[in-house]
Amino acid sequence: MVREVSESCVESLLAEIVLSYCSGFYANKPELAARRIEAIGFQVGHQLSERYTMDRPRFTDNLEAIKFICKDFWSELFKKQIDNLKTNHRGTFVLQDNKFRWLAHMSIDPSVQASGNIQDPSAMAENKSAQATGMHLYFPCGIIRGALSNLGIACAVSADISNLPACSFVIRIKA
Amino acid sequence: MIVCVAVVGHQNNLLYIQSFTKADDALKLHHIVHCSLDVVDERVNNPKKSGPIINETFLGLLNPTENYKVYGYVTNTKVKFILVTTDLDVRDVDVRVFFGRFHSAYVDAVSNPFHIPGKRITSTKFAERLSTIVKSFGLTSGT
Numbered sequence: 001m002v003r004e005v006s007e008s009c010v011e012s013l014l015a016e017i018v019l020s021y022c023s024g025f026y027a028n029k030p031e032l033a034a035r036r037i038e039a040i041g042f043q044v045g046h047q048l049s050e051r052y053t054m055d056r057p058r059f060t061d062n063l064e065a066i067k068f069i070c071k072d073f074w075s076e077l078f079k080k081q082i083d084n085l086k087t088n089h090r091g092t093f094v095l096q097d098n099k100f101r102w103l104a105h106m107s108i109d110p111s112v113q114a115s116g117n118i119q120d121p122s123a124m125a126e127n128k129s130a131q132a133t134g135m136h137l138y139f140p141c142g143i144i145r146g147a148l149s150n151l152g153i154a155c156a157v158s159a160d161i162s163n164l165p166a167c168s169f170v171i172r173i174k175a
Numbered sequence: 176m177i178v179c180v181a182v183v184g185h186q187n188n189l190l191y192i193q194s195f196t197k198a199d200d201a202l203k204l205h206h207i208v209h210c211s212l213d214v215v216d217e218r219v220n221n222p223k224k225s226g227p228i229i230n231e232t233f234l235g236l237l238n239p240t241e242n243y244k245v246y247g248y249v250t251n252t253k254v255k256f257i258l259v260t261t262d263l264d265v266r267d268v269d270v271r272v273f274f275g276r277f278h279s280a281y282v283d284a285v286s287n288p289f290h291i292p293g294k295r296i297t298s299t300k301f302a303e304r305l306s307t308i309v310k311s312f313g314l315t316s317g318t
Contacts, residue, residue: 043288043292046292047285047286049251049252050250050252050282050285050286051282051286053250053251053252054250054278054279054282056232056251057230057231057232058219058230058231058232058249058250058251059230059251060230150252150292151251151252152185152252152253
């Protein structure tokens with residue numbers, strides 16, 4: 001039985017989680033807030049990976065597990081696959097999603113974006129909005145890390161949003 | 176008849192064990208489960224020896240002792256399921272079906288947000304569901 005969740009509900013919930021952690025519980029400690037949001041994602045990813053790997057043969061190496069994240073896991077979450085996977089064959093993987101769904105409805109002030117490079121104060125503002133967007137990415141980062149760690153791969157995951165709405169996740173596997 | 180089932184975590188920590196006998200032989204059954212973990216490790220780490228079932232979650236018959244047959248199953252997340260049965264002519268198909276159901280019951284149990292990963296499964300619903308699965312073992316595909 002396939003159960004679906006309304007996308008707008010998830011988006012609102014995510015926005016609310018970020019809001020309450022960043023300006024409620026840990027208003028003065030953004031790093032702590034980020035860690036807590038990441039931890040929530042970790043648990044979600046941990047549990048989802050258990051379910052989504054149910055009918056699969058066991059993975060033989062890390063690449064296979066990463067491919068699973070790119071294809072099946074991403075399809076289950078976002079109904080699309082990762083658009084581009086790069087690796088240096090030494091434990092670093094870059095997963096690029098050209099239109100990351102959870103950022104698709106994120107509005108970033110266009111005037112700030114247009115004049116961002118000219119004036120210093122508006123560049124600061126852009127930096128701020130990038131920071132706010134970054135806060136929303138700790139959750140998906142946690143999901144990836146949780147899924148991989150449940151599959152026996154200890155890693156660190158970070159996100160890069162230099163060209164929205166594309167988003168890349170960098171996975172560094174700990175040796 | 177199934178006499179014992181167990182769930183063992185990825186660090187060989189016991190997550191759940193349940194025996195289904197009236198007699199007072201729980202200790203013996205637990206011992207069998209623990210012994211079979213070595214065989215599971217061997218199969219997982221040296222997949223060549225196990226022949227055609229390479230990388231499959233179902234590991235097949237682990238070790239036949241005088242009275243019991245022990246079957247194993249490993250998930251992608253390195254969680255092991257162990258089944259001890261007294262039936263001597265068990266069909267692999269039945270065991271596969273059993274483990275498939277067992278696995279979905281386990282997934283549902285650990286998806287509970289109040290379950291702490293790596294800790295024992297205390298859900299009574301899981302226990303109930305498991306005993307239903309155990310009771311229906313071998314009945315589905317006809318005997």
